[in-house]
Amino acid sequence: MATGSQGVSGLAQRVSGWFSDHQAIAWWTNVLRLGLFQLGMGVALAPITGTLNRVLIGDMHISAALVASLMAIHYFVSPVRAVFGYRSDVERARGRWRMPYVALGLMLTYGGLATAPFSLILLGPNDSMPFAIALIICTAIFLAYGVGVNIVETTYLALVSDITPPRDRGKVLAVLWMMLVVGTIVSSIIVGAILERYSPVLLIQVMQGSAVIFAVLATISLLGREQLRPDGTLVNHTDDIRVRLTLVEQLRVVWQQPGLRALFVVLFGGTLALATHDVLLEPYGGQVLGMSVAATTRLTALWGVAMIIGITAAGLALWRGYSPIGVIIGGCISGALGFLVVILAGGSVDVNMFRGGVVFIGIGRGLFIVGSVALIMALADRAHAGLFIGLWGVTQALAQGFGTVGGGLARDIAQQQTGSILLGYTSVYAAALVILLLTLGLIMVLRLGRQLREGAVRSPWSGLQDLPGDQILF
Template identity: 30%
Template sequence: MTLSWLSIVRLGLVQLALGAIVVLTTSTLNRLMVVELALPATLPGFLVALHYGIQITRPTWGFRSDTLGNRTPWIIGGMAVLAVGGLGAAAGVIVLERSLGAGLALSVVSYALIGLGVGASGTSLLALLATATAPARRAAAATITWLMMIFGIAVTAGVVGGLLDPYGPARLMTIVGATAAAMLLLTIVAVWGVERGIEARPEPEAPPFRVALREVWAERKARNFTLFVFLSMVAYFMQELILEPYAGLVFDFTPGESTQLAGAQNGGVFLGMLTVGVLATGLRLGSLRTWVATGCLGSAAALLTLAAIGPMGPGAPVLPASVMLGFFNGMFAVAAIGSMMQLAGEGRGAREGTRMGLWGAAQAIAAGFGGLAGAAAVDTMRGLTADAPAFATVFTVEAALFVAAGLLALVIMEGGRSADPMLQPGE
């Protein structure tokens, strides 16, 4: 038996829950540290980089769920760890107001738990989708679950933003606690019984992990795509920790307003992904290479727009510019996912998981490095100039990276329509 469409949608709810908890730590708590507590942006940058760095263990979690033969406990257990980590991260912000040392210690432990929870739950979920979804449904399943995750991020950011004003520690803990508990319950309900009737197939005998990794790295396509993933993800995540502080420091947004801004941006991501899905899959317009490059170049244009409106101060069109950035980010991301699905099955056989693990590790390293680099660069520039030009400089560098990633995609990716799995979901 394979997963039905209903089961695929149910598993998408787990992705939604993952995004809902993580967005609180990467946007809301980040803004509170930088604006309300006046801490350097490097601090939340380090914490978010820590949670991404720990996700390098994703291949290990996938292997463990393989050996167990039942991935449900890992999905639920990972979500429980993530919920505890999210609640601890919120408590860490409150403790930071009184004691830097104690607050930092609690935050480090909490963000480490967030990384472990996302790694265990997310990897086991994707492994279940990959092994139990019929080949004809895999591209659609990946798109559905990704869109649901973005939807969860956007809705959570918007709702929490409205509830958080006026800001207070007790209100913060109530909101984060309720969100974490609700998402854990949603995960249990969504995944319970999905694996029933799906026979676990043992993995064929494989060489040691290091040998398999060397074999994949020797493949030119896999190696080039790894470089593209790293460069594009550094550009993608550089703004993650600085957009909300930018809105607060330069445009006088309240904590609730800046959280809603993050929700609107992720709403743009959702629309960008949906646009590519409809045009590429439904209307068969354009190749994945074209959509990846368009998303990268459009993201660069949006970042330059954000940089340009800084001198206008309060009242500037920061919301439309942020939605524009999200739209092109989503366009690039979903096309890159389709390309990843295409390339995972090319080259030496029985190495699909290793290739996905390699690209996942590159994405995690790039996400942590990009977020930390963006925050550190803003701190450095704010010491040299005013807030608006400081942020504008970092946005401009990020735009240049997106241009480079788009050009790299045009060089290394195949543009033929026949190579695009999203355009041929039945094959």
């Protein structure tokens, strides 16, 4: 027994020594393990956003606005991001971990993902339960998922900010978001193949399996990440982290920065436009272009590949010193072109043109989201990373929520008023195109790129570290 333990210990020492001699490989291995969380999230989200919504709207003929509202609950409970981001900042400043908040979010997210597919049964025509009660149960399921995913995403990104040196954040962010999209691609391809012989029971099994994969990968990714010294500082950082303002006071500080207000408006507008297709893309392919469930599920893979192209381009641009605002502008232009192509594809019933539009939208989304996160992390100091990233999360989540629900509602209204399924969808994509063009115009009018270069837009807490006093205020 002792010999076996000595053998394992010796092997661990040799592996550790090998990685010490190969720092580049060790760095990439560390980043890839950190990205397993994002990979698992992508695996779990593909069936819920790429298949479940398509079946509920396209096959079960449930109102698109109702389905979009369920799918968007997690956007509208996003203010918990700021609350838990701030609380995790406070705990870090007191020498405690962010990890308990990550664990809480992880458990709620898993529970929601594992039970969400039962909406197929609860909302189905053969269920004996009154529709109103079934809808309440489905709302509770998606609410648990929504609160969980908001907590876990914010505290995870704050943890990434804690353990990642500023010079490496651009590379790390690109890798993390790429792994999220890779998880989505792999999941959608596998789910599409499994669902060639579709049945509700099979979809429930697939979605529950993906939830388990997410929980396992997230645990592997985060295990042992937060290592603190007795004085409360991270092992790989020596920053003096202090939080002196209450949550309300910190929100007031942010609001008093005109440049930041303009920046958040831009992020809201771009995200709002790019989110309108979230629950409509697959139903559009099914109802307008006659694509099968498996074929529309594989659209998520195509969109994911396009996202990787956009993320890669954003990462390269950031590594070479280009402004995140330039990356955001590129995302808006690509997204606007994609919506235009999708509109034209519907009129000509051209599936390949439609796929081309999906590619442009995916590239635009990849550019926009990496540019946005890089910009926010560049502006946030370490003592307020959780709150600042939480505020970004609230902005983009509310924008996605309004875009998702607004897109579904607008589709229902337009279809009812015109009697045309095609016009129901294309009117939504036309509105998204207009919003992106307005966002681009706002960037140009406000000259946000110039403001960033001149320092007009900066961290609202710059210089607070030099103030006396180290008591945490609540």
